[in-house]
Amino acid sequence: MAKKARDNSSSDIFSMLLETSKKEEKKKRAGLLKQLGVKEFFVEGSIRIDSKVCRGLECKLCIDICPTNALYWQRGKVKITEELCIYCGACVLACIVDDCIFIERKRSTGETEKFSKPNEVPKLFNSINGKKRRERVKSIFPRVEAYLERYLLHFS
Ligand code: SF4
Numbered sequence: 001m002a003k004k005a006r007d008n009s010s011s012d013i014f015s016m017l018l019e020t021s022k023k024e025e026k027k028k029r030a031g032l033l034k035q036l037g038v039k040e041f042f043v044e045g046s047i048r049i050d051s052k053v054c055r056g057l058e059c060k061l062c063i064d065i066c067p068t069n070a071l072y073w074q075r076g077k078v079k080i081t082e083e084l085c086i087y088c089g090a091c092v093l094a095c096i097v098d099d100c101i102f103i104e105r106k107r108s109t110g111e112t113e114k115f116s117k118p119n120e121v122p123k124l125f126n127s128i129n130g131k132k133r134r135e136r137v138k139s140i141f142p143r144v145e146a147y148l149e150r151y152l153l154h155f156s
């Protein structure tokens, strides 16, 4: 029984430490991005680069395009300072190979997006823009009849 209580209390301390380090990481990240004047659009995210797929020596396009300088070249590999990554996807769009840079990100609405191929990025933008357009139209014309009356019916 005493052992169980001890196990529980060490797992509590472990989760507290984990929580604190996460908070500190978030604070450090917010401070760095503020200094750069960069806005965050996602509540969470992760990025991973597969160095076996990367053609870094002949490429390095992702490093050139990254708006926050989160990517850098070290010892023959593309490295990342994750605190500086805002999961914008520009590096995936610029990458010359598929499934090299993997991004997963979460919006404040709870929606998650995952991509690792350059051609997935424009598709994602299109679907986001399409959704925004639909929302805009819906706010102006909550009913389809209102749209038809204004733009179509009076020409007939
Ligand atoms: S997702 Fe954006 S911020 Fe992050 S490494 Fe790629 S280009 Fe840089």
Ligand code: SF4
Pocket: 049, 053, 054, 055, 056, 057, 059, 060, 061, 062, 063, 078, 091, 094, 095, 096, 097, 100, 101
């Ligand atoms: S753009 Fe892709 S292939 Fe080129 S260096 Fe970056 S990760 Fe490697």
